[in-house]
Amino acid sequence: MPKINVVMSDKARTMQAKDVMRRRVVSVRPDTPVHEIARTLVDNRISAAPVIDLAGKLVGMVSEGDLIGSRPPQTDARRDWWLAQLAEGEALSAEFLASIAPKRQTAQQMMSAPVVTIDETTPVSEIARLLCEHRIKRVPVVADGHVVGIVSRADLVCAMAKGLLTG
Numbered sequence: 001m002p003k004i005n006v007v008m009s010d011k012a013r014t015m016q017a018k019d020v021m022r023r024r025v026v027s028v029r030p031d032t033p034v035h036e037i038a039r040t041l042v043d044n045r046i047s048a049a050p051v052i053d054l055a056g057k058l059v060g061m062v063s064e065g066d067l068i069g070s071r072p073p074q075t076d077a078r079r080d081w082w083l084a085q086l087a088e089g090e091a092l093s094a095e096f097l098a099s100i101a102p103k104r105q106t107a108q109q110m111m112s113a114p115v116v117t118i119d120e121t122t123p124v125s126e127i128a129r130l131l132c133e134h135r136i137k138r139v140p141v142v143a144d145g146h147v148v149g150i151v152s153r154a155d156l157v158c159a160m161a162k163g164l165l166t167g
Contacts, residue, residue, distance in 0.1 A: 016124065017120050022149055022150050023148070025148075026044045027051065028049050032107045033105070034067060037067060047063055050150070058117065116134050117139060118130065122141075
């Protein structure tokens, strides 16, 4: 992996996650169906959401990429070929077809886990390093096991636009 150099001002060297994070975090539950995840992302103009269980703990992240890449087209083609062979020209019962239909996928089935996380005092330079090193676009900010914010690449670019991160 190439070495990453981030040029920062003196102020940026002391900036922490709490200085750039978004405090309003849109999340989904593990049992949230795919269509609801998609609606949540679209309605909130975000590209991913933390998956948080009933106890309020972070269990994963689900992104547009997880939704788009969830079912390759070859899967349907293979299934249709297999069903045609099985049916031998006869109609298959509706009960049988329902029993083999793909189950409604949920956040828990599609999410990425474990999740790279940071705390509110993580330096901005470390956040940038983590995003690059792990090839991720955002990182949840966690305090006492609960998500209290999120820092995305866009948040870092916004800070750069304000003159906070470049010297």
